[in-house]
Amino acid sequence: MSQYIIRRILQGIPTFFGITLIAFILMSVAPGDPISVITFNPSSGDTQSAERMRRQLGLNEPPLMQYVYWLIGNDWTQYDSNGDGIKDSPGIRRGFLRGDLGTSIKHRRPVADLLKQRIPATLQLTFTALILGYGMGILLGILAAVSHRSWIDQFVRIISVVGNAVPEFWLGLLLIIFFSIRLDVLPMSGMRSISNRGEFDLWDTASHMILPVTVLSLNTIAFVSRFTRAELLEVLEQDFIRTARAKGLKDQVVWWKHALRNALLPVATFLGPGIGTLLAGAVIVERVFAWPGLGSLIVDGVFQRDYPLVMGSVVIVSVMFILGVLLSDILYAVLDPRIRLK
Amino acid sequence: MNPKLSGQAIATLNTEPIVDPNVSRSLWMDALRHILRDRLTMLAIILLTLLTLICVLGPPYVERQLGVDVNRIRVVDRFKQPGTEGHLLGTDEYGRDQLIRLMYGGRISLAIAFTASFMIIAIGVVLGLVAGYYGGFTDDVIMWLINTLSSMPPLFILLLVSALWSPEPATLVIILALIGWFGTCRLVRGEVLSIKESDYVLAARALGASDTRLLFVHILPNIFSIIIVTGTIIAGNLILLESGLSYLGLGVQPPTPTWGNMLTDAQYFLVTGVHLIVYPGVLIMVTVLSFYLVGDGLRDALDPRRKL
Numbered sequence: 164m165s166q167y168i169i170r171r172i173l174q175g176i177p178t179f180f181g182i183t184l185i186a187f188i189l190m191s192v193a194p195g196d197p198i199s200v201i202t203f204n205p206s207s208g209d210t211q212s213a214e215r216m217r218r219q220l221g222l223n224e225p226p227l228m229q230y231v232y233w234l235i236g237n238d239w240t241q242y243d244s245n246g247d248g249i250k251d252s253p254g255i256r257r258g259f260l261r262g263d264l265g266t267s268i269k270h271r272r273p274v275a276d277l278l279k280q281r282i283p284a285t286l287q288l289t290f291t292a293l294i295l296g297y298g299m300g301i302l303l304g305i306l307a308a309v310s311h312r313s314w315i316d317q318f319v320r321i322i323s324v325v326g327n328a329v330p331e332f333w334l335g336l337l338l339i340i341f342f343s344i345r346l347d348v349l350p351m352s353g354m355r356s357i358s359n360r361g362e363f364d365l366w367d368t369a370s371h372m373i374l375p376v377t378v379l380s381l382n383t384i385a386f387v388s389r390f391t392r393a394e395l396l397e398v399l400e401q402d403f404i405r406t407a408r409a410k411g412l413k414d415q416v417v418w419w420k421h422a423l424r425n426a427l428l429p430v431a432t433f434l435g436p437g438i439g440t441l442l443a444g445a446v447i448v449e450r451v452f453a454w455p456g457l458g459s460l461i462v463d464g465v466f467q468r469d470y471p472l473v474m475g476s477v478v479i480v481s482v483m484f485i486l487g488v489l490l491s492d493i494l495y496a497v498l499d500p501r502i503r504l505k
Numbered sequence: 506m507n508p509k510l511s512g513q514a515i516a517t518l519n520t521e522p523i524v525d526p527n528v529s530r531s532l533w534m535d536a537l538r539h540i541l542r543d544r545l546t547m548l549a550i551i552l553l554t555l556l557t558l559i560c561v562l563g564p565p566y567v568e569r570q571l572g573v574d575v576n577r578i579r580v581v582d583r584f585k586q587p588g589t590e591g592h593l594l595g596t597d598e599y600g601r602d603q604l605i606r607l608m609y610g611g612r613i614s615l616a617i618a619f620t621a622s623f624m625i626i627a628i629g630v631v632l633g634l635v636a637g638y639y640g641g642f643t644d645d646v647i648m649w650l651i652n653t654l655s656s657m658p659p660l661f662i663l664l665l666v667s668a669l670w671s672p673e674p675a676t677l678v679i680i681l682a683l684i685g686w687f688g689t690c691r692l693v694r695g696e697v698l699s700i701k702e703s704d705y706v707l708a709a710r711a712l713g714a715s716d717t718r719l720l721f722v723h724i725l726p727n728i729f730s731i732i733i734v735t736g737t738i739i740a741g742n743l744i745l746l747e748s749g750l751s752y753l754g755l756g757v758q759p760p761t762p763t764w765g766n767m768l769t770d771a772q773y774f775l776v777t778g779v780h781l782i783v784y785p786g787v788l789i790m791v792t793v794l795s796f797y798l799v800g801d802g803l804r805d806a807l808d809p810r811r812k813l
Contacts, residue, residue, distance in 0.1 A: 181653030189665055324801075328793040330745055332752045333768060333786030340775050340782065443660035447749050451772070462753055465664050477665045481657045488656070 167496050175485050182481045183259065186474050187230050234259050264475035269467045274475035277460060282479075284354060285449070285456035289441040291376045296383025296437070301427065303384065304391025309418075311396065319388055326385030331444055335378045335451035342374060349374055352453035375452045379444050383437055387430060394426040401425075432495050435488030442480055532730070536806040546802025549795040556792060560611035597770065597781050607784060610762035615792070617678055617747050617757075622740040624682035625689055626732055632686070633693025634720055638701060644694075651687040659684050659746065667755040674757050677750075681743060689735050696728045730807035734800050741796030748789050764789045 224232065237254030257263035264274035307319035343351035350371050355364075398404065399422055407417045446458035453459070457476060464472035540546055597603055636647040654662070662684045666672070672680060700706060701724065709723050744764075750756035751765030759766055764785040771781035 177649060178653050178656050181649065182657055185653065185657075186665065189669060192669075324797060325790075325794065328741065328745075328790050328797055330748050330752075330765075330786060330789050330793075332749065332772075333782070333789065336768065336772055336775070336782050337786070340779060344775055439658040443658040446660060446664070447753065450753060461661075461664055462755070465667060465755055470669075473665055477657065477661045480661050484658060485656050 265471035267472040292379035296380035300387025303388035307392040308395035323385040323389040435491035438487035439484040539806040549798035621681040628686040629689025633690040637694035637697025737800035
C-alpha cells in the first residue's frame with residue numbers, strides 16, 4: 164500500500180514541474196515586462212531605479228536562470244546591484260517552492276498572503292458543492308437505476324443532460340432574478356450581510372451560500388448521477404450478482420453489499436477531477452454572486468494585468484487539483500485492493 | 506475460361522436477393538437508418554442546422570425587413586421589451602436590437618465552436634495516432650504533455666492566456682484548440698493501442714503493408730466513429746467554455762457580440778433587462794444540449810455492439 168502511495172506521489176512531481184514550466188514560459192513570452200507595469204508612471208521616468216529593480220529580481224538573467232530564481236529564489240546567491248559587472252548584493256526572492264509567489268502589482272502585497280486570505284472562502288464554496296453534488300448525484304443515480312426505464316429514470320436523465328448544458332453564470336443570474344429580486348427571500352451576493360460584523364450566524368452564512376452552491380453543484384450532480392446509474396446497471400448484469408440472488412440473499416443485501424459497493428468505486432475516482440471542475444466553476448460562480456474568493460481575485464488580476472498574481476494563483480490551483488487527483492487515487496487504492504496489487 | 510460466362514456469373518451474383526439485410530448493410534448506412542428513427546437526435550440535428558442557418562444567412566434579411574443595425578445605438582430605444590414594433594426580442598441598455606445581436610453573436614459562438622473542435626480533433630487524432638502507433642519516446646513525451654496540461658483546469662489556462670493577450674476570435678480558436686486536444690488524443694491513443702494488436706492489423710502487416718497504410722487504411726477508419734462522437738460533444742463544451750470566458754469579459758471583446766458577452770452587460774439590469782438575460786442563455790443552453798444529444802445519438806447509432 165505505502166509502496167503504491169509513494170509511487171503515485173513520485174508520478175506527481177514531473178507534472179508539477181511541467182505546470183510551473185508552462186506557466187513560466189507563458190509569462191516570459193507575454194508582451195510587456197513586469198517592471199514596466201510596476202514602474203509605469205509618466206511623470207517620473209526613473210529608468211535608473213527600474214534598471215536596479217530589474218537586476219534585483221534577476222530579470223536581466225537568461226530565461227533558464229530566471230526560471231530557477233522563480234522556483235527556488237535568488238537569496239542564496241549574489242546579484243550585481245549597480246551594473247558594474249561585480250556580483251555584490253544578496254538576492255531577495257525566496258522562490259515558489261519556499262512559499263514566495265512574488266508580489267502582486269496591484270495590491271502591492273505578497274501573492275501568497277492574498278491567496279491565504281481568499282482561498283478559505285473558495286474552499287467553503289467548493290467543498291459544500293462537492294458534498295452536495297456527490298450526495299445528490301449518487302442518490303439520483305441509485306434512484307434511476309432502481310427504477311430503470313421508469314419515469315424517475317427519464318427524469319434523472321433529463322436532469323443530468325440539461326444540468327451539463329446549462330451555463331452556470333446564466334443559471335445564477337436567473338436564480339438571482341427569481342429568488343432575490345422577485346421573491347426577495349435570499350441575498351443576491353456576497354458572503355455575509357452588511358449588518359453582520361464577523362460573528363458567526365448560521366442562517367446568514369447559509370442563506371448566502373444557497374444560490375452559489377446550487378449553481379456550482381449542478382454540474383457535479385448531473386455527472387455523478389449519470390455515472391452512478393451507468394455503473395450500477397453494469398454491475399447488476401454481472402455474474403456475482405446473479406450468484407448472490409441465486410443463493411437466496413435478500414434484495415437489500417444484494418443492492419447494498421454487492422452492487423452499490425462495486426458501482427461506487429469508479430465514481431470515487433472522479434472526486435479528484437471533480438475538484439478541478441468545481442474550482443473552474445467557482446471562478447464564474449464567484450463572479451456572478453460577488454463571492455470574495457480566489458476566483459474573483461484571479462479575474463480581477465487578469466483585468467489589471469497583474470501577472471504575478473495570476474500566475475501564482477493558477478499554479479496554486481493546479482497544485483490543489485493535482486493533490487485532489489492524488490488523494491482520490493489513493494482513496495481508490497484503499498477501497499479497491501485490485502488497484503494497488505497491479 | 507469463357508469471359509462471357511464469368512461476366513454473367515457476376516451479374517447473377519449482384520442481382521441475387523439479399524437473404525439477411527443486416528449483414529450486407531454498411532456501418533454507415535445502418536447508423537443513418539438508426540438516427541432517422543431516433544426522434545430526439547433528429548430534433549437536435551434539425552435545431553442545430555436551423556440555428557446555424559439562421560445565424561449565418563439571417564442577419565441581412567432581418568436587417569432589411571426590420572430596419573435594424575447590429576451596432577446602432579439609440580438611447581430613446583433603451584430597454585424596449587420583446588414584441589415592440591421593429592424589435593422582436595426587445596433592445597438592450599444602448600437601444601441596440603437584441604434579435605440581430607443574438608444572430609451575429611451566434612455566428613461568432615458557432616464559428617468558434619465548429620472551427621476549434623475541428624482543430625482539436627485534427628491535433629488530437631494526429632498526435633494520438635503517432636503516440637499509440639509508434640510508442641516509445643514520442644509516446645512518453647506526448648503523454649507527459651497530456652498529463653501536465655490536463656492538471657490545469659482549462660478555464661485557468663484560458664485565464665492565464667487572456668491575461669497575457671486579449672484574444673481576438675481567431676486567436677481564441679487557436680488557444681482553445683491548443684488547450685483542448687488532450688482528451689481526444691488520449692482516447693485515440695488508447696484505441697490505437699488496442700487495434701494495433703488485433704489480428705487483421707497483424708495480418709496486414711504480415712502481408713507487408715507500410716506504416717502509413719496500416720495507420721490510414723486499417724486503423725483510422727476504425728476510430729472514425731469515436732472521433733465524430735467526441736467532436737460533437739467537444740463542440741458543445743466549447744460553446745460553454747467560450748461563453749463563460751466571454752461572460753467574465755475575457756473572451757471576445759465588445760462591441761462584437763457573442764452569447765456569452767451579451768450577458769456580461771445584462772447582469773447589471775436584473776430588473777429592467779430580464780429579457781436580455783433570458784434569450785442569450787436559452788440559446789447557449791439549447792445549442793449545447795443539441796450538440797450533446799447529437800453526440801449521444803451518434804454514439805448509439807455507431808456502436809457496433811448495439812445489434813448484438
